[in-house]
Amino acid sequence: MEHEHSSRGRESAPSEVDDIVSLLVPRLSHFAAVARAEHVTRAAHETQVPQSTLSRAMARLERDLGVDLFARHGRTVSLTPAGRTFLAAVERALAEVEKAAESVRADADPASGKVAFGFLHTMGVETVPGLIRAFRAEHPRIRFSLVQNYGEAMLERLRAGELDLCLTSPLPDAPDLVARRLDEQRLRLVVPEDHRLAARKRVRLAECADETFVTLEPGYGLRRIFDDLCTEAGFKPRVAFEGEEAETLRGLVAAGLGVALLPPPTVPRPGVVELAVTGGRAVREIGVAWLDGHPDTPPVAAFKEFLLSRRGRLLPQEPGTPPGPAAP
The missing domain is CATH 1.10.10.10 (Winged helix-like DNA-binding domain superfamily/Winged helix DNA-binding domain)
Incomplete structure (x- = not known):
């Protein structure tokens, strides 16, 4: 049987x-x-x-x-x-x-849940720690899983469900993502302190057509902005070094290996001079992105609302450098 x-x-x-x-x-x-x-x-x-x-x-x-x-x-x-x-x-x-x-x-859990949050390397020293500290003043038990990466990599992790939210630049334009502009940074031309332009306060990017640049690798949002601004200024940049991190590029500039177009530093770096860029809108927009239609847990919804409430106040005040024009 x-x-x-x-x-x-x-x-x-x-x-x-x-x-x-x-x-x-x-x-x-x-x-x-x-x-x-x-x-x-x-x-x-x-x-x-x-x-x-x-x-x-x-x-x-x-x-x-x-x-x-x-x-x-x-x-x-x-x-x-x-x-x-x-x-x-x-x-x-x-x-x-x-x-x-x-x-x-x-x-x-609304009181002690977790937020998976991605952000650009350039925002990891001061901006993101300040944001989380301010948020946890009202939500002291909410936990964070933090990921630093360049923009395209973070968007892929967002699509894969590994991140709830990310700060990125430029803002993505994709049907599966939602992006909201939060703030912007004026970009600076960073030159060695003994450079021919070092005594200037402002410079037009077109004046740098013959310079050698150090810049981020292709795929980084700031690299795309840099390439677009050079095109608008009428030249194709001569790139000597490509890197993955803005402060490394500043070190290369200080060593006399080129000039760079970068967001303001958290702390002024010796050996370089940072000039305002005129004659074009040399800025990078910073925004928050998330997957469209993806339901938020209570802690994610609370942090998203907090970020959106910081529009225009997301970034710390730029130290030491004279302001460039807000628009061309």
Whole structure:
């Protein structure tokens, strides 16, 4: 009889792994309850599932797997060797599901949940720490998972669900993303302190057509802005060095290896002079982006509202350099 039961199961068992998983998942907790109680009636009482429903579910589970999980002894049951193997895996799987459920609930908790927040490298020294400190004055227990990267990489992580929000520049124009402008930074021409332009306060970018530049690598938002501004100024820049971080570029400028178009530094760097750029709108807009249609947990919604409330006040006051024009 047992042989016939197993043979029928093998004939009717689905051949595709995905089909097996979809059949098994709803029954795993019921199987574990029966296996632990070794009694269908007691398991039915514990799970608040009718005994007949539970008995049918166990029979279907064995049929779909093609093996006997239980040996029946009147009203009691015991696990077969296959059943014990299956129970060990099921308990691990259920424990992982429970752990995952606890984690996502904790992350969504309005008072102590988590925000996955991405931002540009140039905003990591002062801007982002200041924002989080101000936000946590009202939400002291909310946690942050922080990611520093360049703009395109952050947008990909946003699309992959790894980030809730990100500060980026320039603002993305994509149908699957929502972006809101928060602030802007005037860009500066950074030159060595012994450079021919170092005594100036302002300079037109067109005057730099013959200069050697150091700049960020292609793919960075600031590099795209730099290339566009040079095109508007009527020249193609001669690039000697490409890097990944603005302060490294300032070091290259201080070493006399070129000039750079960069946002203001957090702390003035010796060895360089920073000039306002006129004759064009040499700015980079900073905005917050998120995935369109993606529901926010309460902590994410609170931080998003906080960021939007900082429009025009997101960035610290620029130190030391004379202001350039707000518009051409």
